[in-house]
Amino acid sequence: EVQLLESGGGLVQPGGSLRLSCAASGFTFRSYAMTWVRQAPGKGLEWVAVVSSNGGGRYYADSVKGRFTISRDNSKDMMYLQMDSLRTEDTAVYFCAKDVVAAPYYFDFWGQGTLVAVSS
Amino acid sequence: DIQLTQSPSSLSASVGDRVTITCRASLGIRHSLAWYQQKPGKAPNLLVYDASKLQTGVPSRFSGSGSGTDYTLTISSLQPEDFAIYYCQQYYNIPGTFGQGTRVEIK
Numbered sequence: 001e002v003q004l005l006e007s008g009g010g011l012v013q014p015g016g017s018l019r020l021s022c023a024a025s026g027f028t029f030r031s032y033a034m035t036w037v038r039q040a041p042g043k044g045l046e047w048v049a050v051v052s053s054n055g056g057g058r059y060y061a062d063s064v065k066g067r068f069t070i071s072r073d074n075s076k077d078m079m080y081l082q083m084d085s086l087r088t089e090d091t092a093v094y095f096c097a098k099d100v101v102a103a104p105y106y107f108d109f110w111g112q113g114t115l116v117a118v119s120s
Numbered sequence: 121d122i123q124l125t126q127s128p129s130s131l132s133a134s135v136g137d138r139v140t141i142t143c144r145a146s147l148g149i150r151h152s153l154a155w156y157q158q159k160p161g162k163a164p165n166l167l168v169y170d171a172s173k174l175q176t177g178v179p180s181r182f183s184g185s186g187s188g189t190d191y192t193l194t195i196s197s198l199q200p201e202d203f204a205i206y207y208c209q210q211y212y213n214i215p216g217t218f219g220q221g222t223r224v225e226i227k
Contacts, residue, residue, distance in 0.1 A: 035216070045156075045164065045207055045218040059214045062121070095163055105211050106154035108175070110163035 002026040002109045004096050009114030016086050020114060022079040022096030027109075030054070030074040033099035035107060036081050038092035038116075048094070049081065053102035064090075086118045122146050122210050126219035132227040139195040141222045143208035148188045152212035155184055155193045158221075159204045167206075168193065198224070 008020040022034065036048040049060045049070040058070050069082040079096055093115050097107035123146040133139050143153065151171040156164035166175045168184035171191055181196045195202055203226055208219040 037218075044221045045158075045209075047209075047215045047217060050214065050216070061215050100169070104214050104216060106166065106169050106209060106216070107156075107164075108166050110165075112163055 002098065004098060004109060004111035006094060006096050006111045006114040009094065009116045011117045011119065012086055013120050014086060014088055014118055016118070017082070017084045018086065018116060020081040020083065020094055020096075020116070022081075022111060024077045024079070024096075024098070027098070029077040031102060033057075033102055033104050034072060034079045035097045035099055035104065036070060036079075037095045037097055037107075037110075038090075039095070039113075040089075040092040043092075046092070050099070050104040051079065052104070057103070059104065083116070086116075088118050090116060091118045092116060121215055122149065122213050122217055124208055124210055124217055124219035126206075126208060126222050128222060129220065130223040130225060132225045133198050134227045135198055135200055137198045137227075139198050139202075139224060141193045141206055141208075141224075143186075143191045143193070143219050145189045145191075145210055145212075149210045149212035151187065152210055153184075153186070153191050154209045154211065155182075156207045156209065157202075157204045158207065164207065195224075 005023045035050040067085045072079045093113040095113045098109040153171045155168040158164040172184045
């Protein structure tokens, strides 16, 4: 059974940093791209960043480019999102999602999300 | 970035109704479109991919169609468990943008 478990969310002040983690199990993690998608309270889904299966390809939404860094550790079946220079508009539930192939595509499994709140 | 516009933004329907949701892309995406269902407090769930292929385990009352820039999700006979928000997503280009969502409510 595929499982994705996000952690690391919490309350942080504007300008601060957080590191989100996504623990994967139930599939061959190193074979699939992985993506972060976020959802602000009461709003729709926003694609944030993707990392290819081998970690060599990383792409970001314009809204987070230069502030967020996506990475993965295939030896630990883990994906990460380092979030720096956080803004109030980054407040959202952050989902990790499994792509269906090694490169960015669509998502067949999602975690339950972790809430990031940016506020003073 | 490719923009996706869903219509309507919300709709009210009764159990048994046929429901159609449209997703229009700002340029042709060659069937690279997925549909997801999201219920309150839950993660999205994949329904359709490649514009018309039903994900394993999804009831056959759901179907997708379309080409070029215009795509449709149809629920042939709405069931109580189908009341949710539906999102389209394109994966033709990076970033894999989502539509703004369509809320399906009980009439």
